[in-house]
Amino acid sequence: xxxxxxxxxxxxxxxxxxxxxxxxxxxxxxxxxxxxxxxxxxxxxxxxxxxxxxxxx
Numbered sequence: 001x002x003x004x005x006x007x008x009x010x011x012x013x014x015x016x017x018x019x020x021x022x023x024x025x026x027x028x029x030x031x032x033x034x035x036x037x038x039x040x041x042x043x044x045x046x047x048x049x050x051x052x053x054x055x056x057x
Contacts, residue, residue, distance in 0.1 A: 011028075012034075013026045028052055028055045
């Protein structure tokens with residue numbers, strides 16, 4: 001989902017299912033991170049996406 005012209009795309013892949021640790025099996029974000037996405041600055045989103053890349057199996 002695109003938020004704005006220069007905004008990073010959400011890492012959501014529409015495969016939402018939280019595991020026992022509240023981590024989404026689709027995008028590998030925690031429930032807290034999913035809720036915080038819309039409040040993050042552009043820079044925070046970019047840093048978060050880089051962090052998620054290191055989590056993805």
